[in-house]
């Protein structure tokens with residue numbers, strides 16, 4: 001059985017959880033919760049599973065492990081091609097990869113930059129991983145600015161399309177959705193005038209995979 005190391009409060013494993021749900025695999029994959037609030041990711045036991053000390057982790061039936069959202073989802077897409085969530089033809093596959101990268105860099109990393117450089121509970125944990133890094137308050141300010149711009153960028157991308165990478169729902173929507181929901185939890189405000197973004201958010205929010 002495939003094993004998925006998850007954390008229900010964190011945005012990266014949520015992406016894989018949603019991906020698994022969209023594939024209809026929720027009950028076929030063993031889920032193990034890793035408690036990040038208690039720093040379980042830094043325990044010697046978890047370091048043996050993932051030396052990078054992060055979730056998600058996906059372990060295949062042959063014991064191979066993948067340590068990033070992109071790697072976990074790539075494996076699942078090829079092992080369970082239907083429904084496709086990473087594009088079908090070569091143009092769509094490249095567009096999905098492009099957009100997923102953009103959502104990750106401009107969105108996910110911006111939210112992380114702002115949170116990790118300011119939250120009292122993340123003192124000395126400004127970056128994930130086995131090594132400690134001090135918070136830099138200026139980076140928190142920059143992160144906040146970047147998140148605001150991200151909302152505008154996504155709103156623009158959605159000017160002429162239903163989904164982030166075009167006409168089909170894909171992993172790019174999952175990455176954007178988990179990032180924006182997390183930003184919302186952190187009290188970032190989506191601008192009133194970002195009407196495309198609001199329409200898209202309502203659409204994605206209606207998918208059962210957002211509830212897992």
Ligand SMILES: N[C@@H](CCC(=O)N[C@@H](CS)C(=O)NCC(=O)O)C(=O)O
Nearest residue numbers: 010011012054055067068069128129
């Ligand atoms: N871009 C990586 C990021 C993984 C990541 O940052 N995971 C966070 C949870 S969202 C984590 O494990 N944090 C552990 C920590 O804060 O020490 C991915 O998508 O896999």
